[in-house]
Amino acid sequence: MRPSKAVRPSVRSRPASRRQRGLAGPSARGRPAPRKLRATASSHVDADACRGLESIMATTAQQLDTAVQLHRAGRLDEAREIYRQVLAREPRHADANNLMGLVARQKGEFTAAIAHLQAAIAADATQAAYVANLAEAYRGMQRLPEAIAAYEQAIRLQPGEAVPHIQLATLLEQTGQLDRAAACYHKATELDPTKPAAWAGLGMLYKHAGQLAPAGDCLRRAIQLYDAAPLHFELGNVCQMQGRLDEAIECYRRALTLQGDFAAAACNLGNALREQGQSEEAVEQLQRAVAMRPDLAAAQSNLGAALQDLGRLDEAQACFERALQSEPRRSEFLLNLGTVFKDKGLVAEALPWYERSLAAQPGYAQALCSRGTALLSLGRFAEGWAGYEHRVGCSQFNTLKFPQPRWDGSPPGERRLLVHCEQGFGDTLQFIRYVPLVRQIDPRAMVAAQTELLPLLEASGFGPLLAKEQPLPPFDVHVPLMSLPHVFGTEVETVPADVPYLHAAPDLVAKWREHLATQPGFRVGIAWQGRRAFRGDALRSMPLARFEPLARVAGVRLFSLQKGPGSEQVAEMGDRFEVIDLASGLDYSGGAFMDTAAVMKSLDLVVTSDTAIAHLAGGLGVRVWVPLSFAPDWRWMYGREDSPWYPTMRLFRQRVLGQWDEVFERMAAELATLVP
Template sequence: MPTVQEVLNQGWTIQQQGNYAAAEKVYRHVLQQAPGSAAGWCYLGIALYDQRRFEESEASYRKAIALQNHFPIAWNNLGNTLRMLGQVEGADQAFESALQQDPNYLSPLKNRGTLWVWTGQIDRGLAAFESALKVAPHDAELHRNLGVIHLLKGDFHRGWDEYRWRWQMPGFVRPNVTQPVWDGSDPQGKTFLLYSEQGLGDAIHFVRMAITLKERGARTIVQAAPKLIPLLSTCRGIDQLIPEGMLPARFDFHCSFIDAADRLGIDAESIPDVGPYLGPPENLQGYWANWLAQLPGKKKVGICWQGNPQHQADIFRSIPLQAFEPLASIPDVQLVCLQHGFGIQQLDQVGFANQIVRLPANLDQSSGAFMDTAAIMKGLDLVVTSDTSVAHLAGALGVPVWVGLPKVPDWRWLLQGETSPWYPSMRLFRQPEMKNWAAVMAEIELHMKQTESRSSVPL
């Protein structure tokens, strides 16, 4: 008959495969037989955390600690859960307890740094990560985190150096080729294989690096998700587009789009002014312009609220749809839903849903990912969005776009400023404190009313 630990190990194997609900069932079965198992409560806490059931996760870790106080893993995990619940001081105390029990335990050292960064205490977080390097000087995640902080603070030179460590982390995989990664040498006359590394927003944002390399004499081959090829084919700096999994017959160097920005020495003052660099075909724009013209309201404003819930920062950067309600009451403004997939269910949960125009269900299915959405955006007066791929798409199209940002945003938005050097058509609205989306939307509402009152000035 298997031991408690052997069954827990079986559950852990299931959990590492991503089947969190099944793992939870295993752990609960163990706890029915052995309710005094501190390890069992800790494993259950992890499964609940991975399902974003943070209150239940907290309770499970506290049961583990009540049964076994000297349990640094449980204290560390409790700290992480409290961090996600916004209980900053409690999280810090939990990390401190873990470190008192095991001073060289790397995970709470990292998590403490993340806690301070996410709550806006950037320099305190930076110091925590640097202290952790004394324990693990070659830890790739620590160096990556330092890179993100320096980039966020606008120190791109130090930031790029540290951020390169990400390629030594799990999940960052380059194409299996023999050609070297570009080292920043003269690109004149060389052929480059370029690819995205961090999702759709990353591809839309950084594909512009193909334009810069092309202007410096390179030939560019871009490898992209098949669904993105129609959109990226409108970028003028690409000589050849190929789907992921396919390799060109010949090329000299390869690198990700972000690698290219790094090796080109891009910083906040030297971002290439390439202007709008993506655009849907005119016939598609015309079709959706006619569709939008049938809607009521003088001003058409597209809204998007939810990013990928699997992103580690989604709980902070996505905006509840309910927060957009003040915009629905502005006279002569018609809200248009640009949300797809994740988060669309919120339309059935707010009282002002009838004031938001829903787009056809088959959007972007015939022309390619984002193609209909891009054409619609070109016909809108304004896009208001959280930090999602929609924000990058609007910026790449040159469409007026206002982005609501969390207290500590993604590094590319920097820590200050109402404008973005990446996108001239973008305006940034920043949280004054964590989770305060009401203040962000109040400011957006005020600016919309001010611009609406000046009829000669577009939203």
């Protein structure tokens, strides 16, 4: 969800001092002071007249004191009636005009407010509070240049007061004068560092300028002074933009503790939980947001996305449709409806929604990329690769961005070329096959890959390599690894599919072959769980228990290659079926996948969910089966049991969305034909 506009602690909403608002009692401005009256009386009028004037003054003061109390209590009509009585006797009374102007402004009667406040200033032009009140009346009528000029005058009258600087800053923000607004907030923090509104306003300006570190610092200062839900919400937004999800989640939770009906905070909490892969709780929080604000279209859409992550596609579609009812031309909502059709395997139905999204927002990178992957899944590679190039403009991809020009495939001459890997390990293992083609054109081409993969890739002959996380040497042109199919014009028929192009270290192969020789039977390596934080993992991964039909095939022995999340399921199987756990001895010293690759060379078959293990097995040229969801990732295409990327791979697709049982029974039947 797009973070809402800042909600700052309102200095205007707090009871003001008499100097600020004229609500602390009358000063009899607009009339001569009593001492001067007595002096004048002794020279020009008799004592009775002087006493009469003093009586009027006392009456006015008493009336205004009473009216101010009513005013503060919100009894505006009663207060206004008394102000009117005073002005009937003394039309130029400064305080009475100021207070009457305040009532009119509070009631939305801005023309009357301006008239009374101008009269107050005419009677006493030295009062900064009167000028500030006039500025607020101008603001109410959207006469912003006049409001700005009035606040500038108030500051000239009272330069050491922080509040007018804060209010002027908000007006400058409204008119797009952001540098001046920042200067005003800075000045306010210098004059009075205890004003939370100044720190909050400055923090929001930093945030909108993309300067997230100082934005967070300012918002934290504001929170120290004023523990308010909107401030925690905005700090959560900043932390989420920085990728500091734990802190963002803590901020949103605090905002909801302080303000239980804060729908936007519940919505953004759901989004942050979803980014962490906590889709179940994300759904709970987004449902909470929708319950608070059924009209909040972004919450409906985000709830749909979280449900989509869990494979609850019909519910997701209903959410997206409700969001579109509220905002029928919002490009994100149109795109989301297309993605849910794609996940249902209805790519032909998805494409028109991508087109509608692009019609609503031409050049929308996410829609262009989604359309590209849909076309790739249909085998329309030329159009698909072109669309996939727009992933660079999508927030969920970690493609490095450089100011240097992109390489177009032509000989670079003296220019230094950098190829840089992107996204996950599986993506690198799949597309590293293009590096030899690049080096046929430029033997000096530099390649930067994930540090963890360097040992495997160098053992496979792709060196020399750079660690992409480290400072890179100078270069003149660059290309992301997954842009190389587009550069080389790859079609389905021209995929460079010679395998193996990945190679296990011979010493590790010998070590594991000796170890596995003690395990008789048809050896099947298995992996079932992807990275849970990956959106869509609920669709591609399956529990270990699904592999039981394979374990029942006579002569088959299952070996776990699963590391990290999901590996705990081996112990949970108990006596249900045997799985020999190899993962505890894999890849702890030599680099990612080094042992796993060596083990695979001594197995008869690998069966794995759609993770990096599948790409490793395919690149090694070993026999590998991949159970796929009904609508898998674009690279596996549609309606095929084979893959143009991996000649030794076989694909087993769900025939019904979410149903794995039939897939594994089918694999078990095929497996039985392989066992001697």
